[in-house]
Amino acid sequence: MRLVHLCDMTMGYEGAPVMVRPYGNEEGTGFGVGAGVASGERLHGTVRWFNYPHRRSDGVMLPNISGMVTTDDGAIILFTMQGRTLFTPSGDGSAGSRARGSQMFAVFFEAEDQRFRWLNTAVCVMEGVVSAVGGGPPSQNEPGRVYICENELLG
Numbered sequence: 001m002r003l004v005h006l007c008d009m010t011m012g013y014e015g016a017p018v019m020v021r022p023y024g025n026e027e028g029t030g031f032g033v034g035a036g037v038a039s040g041e042r043l044h045g046t047v048r049w050f051n052y053p054h055r056r057s058d059g060v061m062l063p064n065i066s067g068m069v070t071t072d073d074g075a076i077i078l079f080t081m082q083g084r085t086l087f088t089p090s091g092d093g094s095a096g097s098r099a100r101g102s103q104m105f106a107v108f109f110e111a112e113d114q115r116f117r118w119l120n121t122a123v124c125v126m127e128g129v130v131s132a133v134g135g136g137p138p139s140q141n142e143p144g145r146v147y148i149c150e151n152e153l154l155g
Contacts, residue, residue, distance in 0.1 A: 002150045006124060007040025008143035009047060019055065027057040038069050039143070043116075045071035053085075061085040063105065075113035081105040081126060103128035107146055123149045 017032025029052070036047040049067025056062065065081040083105030105126040109119035128144030 002152050003125070003147035004150055005040065006122075006146045006148050007038045007043040008145055009036055009038050009126065009128075010143045011036035011047060011049060017051065021055075023057075025057050026055060026059055028055050029053070030055065037143075038146075040146075043069065043071070043077070043119075043146075045069045045075075045077075049079075059087060061087070061101070063103070065105075071113075071116075075111065075116055077109050077111040077113070077116050077119060079107060079109045081107050083126075085130065099131065101130040103130060103144065105144075125149060 011034055013032045013034040015032075017030050019028050019030040021028035031050070031052055033050045034048075036049070038045055038047050047067060047069050049065050052064045052066075054062045054064070061084070063081060063083060063085055065079075067079055067081075069077040069079065071077070083103065085101040085103045087099045087101040089099050103126070105128075107124035107126050109116075109122060109124065111117055111119050124146055126144045126146045129142065
């Protein structure tokens with residue numbers, strides 16, 4: 001398999017996401033909405049999304065993101081992202097220190113616009129890094145990178 005860069009995505013929450021922990025431990029479900037930008041040679045525009053993640057009892061986050069890219073010329077492309085975010089502490093452990101999260105997602109797009117229909121059969125992945133300060137909402141340090149997975153076995 002070969003990874004071909006599709007675009008970078010900057011995604012930030014609008015306000016603080018919520019987390020509900022009904023089981024008496026760290027496990028729970030969250031909800032948040034956000035906006036951002038997709039920037040790449042083949043895909044660029046504004047991004048709107050929501051996340052309905054689950055946090056496992058071991059602290060690993062299972063993002064469940066749905067959203068859309070509105071290209072600069074008005075095409076609408078829907079997407080879903082699912083994967084894992086694993087937070088690891090960094091800094092000195094004080095209230096202001098950052099926990100960094102390694103993100104790895106599977107990404108699928110759907111487009112009606114003829115120019116982007118090729119995305120309907122693409123399998124994509126995204127890698128990213130987020131941080132949280134003092135238990136606050138996570139934020140991207142830099143854009144996540146989205147790649148198209150190309151099958152090299154076809155020759």
